[in-house]
Amino acid sequence: MKPALTMNQAMAEAARCLLCHDAPCAAGCPASTAPDVFIRKLRFRNLKGAAKVIKERNVMGGVCAVVCPTCSLCAAGCTAAGLDEPIDIGALQRFIVEHAWEMGFSPLSAGKPNGLKVAIVGSGPAGLSCAAELARAGYQAMVFERLSAPGGMLRHAIPDHRLSPAFLERELEDIRALGVRFRLETAIRTQQDLDSLREQGFGAVFLATGAWRCATLDLPGRPREGVTDALTFLMGAKERPKELRHELAGKDVLVVGGGDTAMDAAVTASLAGARDVFILYRRSFAQMPGSPEEKTLAMDAGVHFMILTQPVGFETRGDRVTGLRVVRTRLGEPDSGGRRRPLPISGTEHSLPADLVVEAIGLSPDTSIREIRSLRTDEAGRIQVTAGQRAAADLPVFAGGDAVRGASVVAKAVCDGKAAAAAIRKELGR
Numbered sequence: 001m002k003p004a005l006t007m008n009q010a011m012a013e014a015a016r017c018l019l020c021h022d023a024p025c026a027a028g029c030p031a032s033t034a035p036d037v038f039i040r041k042l043r044f045r046n047l048k049g050a051a052k053v054i055k056e057r058n059v060m061g062g063v064c065a066v067v068c069p070t071c072s073l074c075a076a077g078c079t080a081a082g083l084d085e086p087i088d089i090g091a092l093q094r095f096i097v098e099h100a101w102e103m104g105f106s107p108l109s110a111g112k113p114n115g116l117k118v119a120i121v122g123s124g125p126a127g128l129s130c131a132a133e134l135a136r137a138g139y140q141a142m143v144f145e146r147l148s149a150p151g152g153m154l155r156h157a158i159p160d161h162r163l164s165p166a167f168l169e170r171e172l173e174d175i176r177a178l179g180v181r182f183r184l185e186t187a188i189r190t191q192q193d194l195d196s197l198r199e200q201g202f203g204a205v206f207l208a209t210g211a212w213r214c215a216t217l218d219l220p221g222r223p224r225e226g227v228t229d230a231l232t233f234l235m236g237a238k239e240r241p242k243e244l245r246h247e248l249a250g251k252d253v254l255v256v257g258g259g260d261t262a263m264d265a266a267v268t269a270s271l272a273g274a275r276d277v278f279i280l281y282r283r284s285f286a287q288m289p290g291s292p293e294e295k296t297l298a299m300d301a302g303v304h305f306m307i308l309t310q311p312v313g314f315e316t317r318g319d320r321v322t323g324l325r326v327v328r329t330r331l332g333e334p335d336s337g338g339r340r341r342p343l344p345i346s347g348t349e350h351s352l353p354a355d356l357v358v359e360a361i362g363l364s365p366d367t368s369i370r371e372i373r374s375l376r377t378d379e380a381g382r383i384q385v386t387a388g389q390r391a392a393a394d395l396p397v398f399a400g401g402d403a404v405r406g407a408s409v410v411a412k413a414v415c416d417g418k419a420a421a422a423a424i425r426k427e428l429g430r
């Protein structure tokens with residue numbers, strides 16, 4: 001991970017804050033972490049007060065400090081940007097949270113037990129923030145997770161060079177200290193599973209199962225070997241880093257896609273020792289959905305960007321990929337989403353050799369959860385909710401995070417987890 005700020009650096013950065021009366025930074029944080037309030041407290045060296053503000057509003061305040069794309073959230077409206085650089089809100093937030101950990105200061109405590117149990121399905125930031133909010137209100141919060149370790153994308157997909165497992169584990173410790181319990185390797189998918197939870201005395205359920213289904217290239221001649229989706233690649237890199245270094249040494253990798261997942265896959269391949277790593281994107285550099293921070297990381301890691309280039313087929317030898325057949329594109333009229341459409345340029349088709357092709361062209365929610373009665377999903381598999389994150393009208397079932405929004409960001413998952421906890425408390429009357 002990037003080095004943390006020292007006390008002197010943090011105080012100097014906080015001193016640049018203009019303490020705006022209308023605090024655009026606060027309005028830009030989906031998790032309502034109140035950067036205006038915690039920076040003011042830091043300015044007056046009230047470090048415990050600053051840590052309390054962050055953690056009380058956002059139990060994932062440490063992780064958000066590290067991974068949030070701040071330039072499109074809190075720092076987007078920073079008034080200091082008019083004079084100089086925007087305030088590095090993420091770095092200040094991380095400094096405060098880590099300082100509290102070093103001092104052994106825990107701003108949060110469990111509420112007086114109220115005897116009510118809530119089941120949370122999925123241990124990503126949405127599930128964790130819902131569970132922590134409920135535990136603070138005295139509920140027994142049980143998190144059901146199909147995988148063998150909690151954390152969702154934070155643990156299994158975001159690469160260690162951006163979010164270290166030890167940092168995530170420290171934040172999870174704060175949540176466990178509130179009495180939140182985990183039942184790992186336990187999937188909840190069907191109406192029968194929900195009925196069983198009800199029989200076990202759970203009064204409400206929060207579905208926070210994320211978006212784990214990877215889109216694949218719809219091209220002819222897909223080979224069995226040498227093509228993988230980005231999540232499989234990133235999870236493998238975290239679980240078996242040595243094997244990946246061995247597999248990629250001296251090899252060329254093509255990553256198809258232009259979002260944060262594509263950047264993470266490309267940087268991971270580069271750091272694992274691949275010879276050349278290319279990002280292949282069919283629109284322009286400016287249209288790439290990846291955050292500026294992630295694009296910079298990829299450029300720093302030596303990743304090559306092949307923009308305005310679109311794959312049209314696989315090149316293979318036997319069952320193995322040897323590259324992609326691609327065509328150059330130009331930008332045409334805007335599509336329904338307002339982005340200019342990529343149009344193939346005839347006569348520009350050519351081959352790009354590669355030993356591995358990684359598909360990073362989109363994530364959507366897993367559709368298996370549809371088996372729950374009265375739960376509605378749209379054509380993209382996203383669970384439909386009404387106000388207060390309510391997902392099933394005839395059952396106390398709520399939903400949030402990527403399972404509802406589609407692939408999004410951590411701070412929005414935290415926002416949904418908090419909103420669901422508030423709605424569950426209203427529903428159950430405590």
Ligand SMILES: Cc1cc2nc3c(=O)[nH]c(=O)nc-3n(C[C@H](O)[C@H](O)[C@H](O)COP(=O)(O)OP(=O)(O)OC[C@H]3O[C@@H](n4cnc5c(N)ncnc54)[C@H](O)[C@@H]3O)c2cc1C
Nearest residue numbers: 122124125126146152153187188210401402408409410413
């Ligand atoms: C490679 C990558 C990099 C990213 N980088 C960033 C970043 O830098 N900054 C940022 O803000 N966001 C980033 N994101 C997005 C962010 O990680 C997600 O928006 C966020 O994790 C969504 O939180 P969630 O709780 O909704 O779901 P998830 O984090 O996906 O967690 C869902 C959990 O539910 C579990 N689950 C699924 N189905 C079941 C079931 N039936 N029963 C039990 N458990 C189940 C899953 O195993 C998982 O643990 C990134 C995403 C990816 C893929």
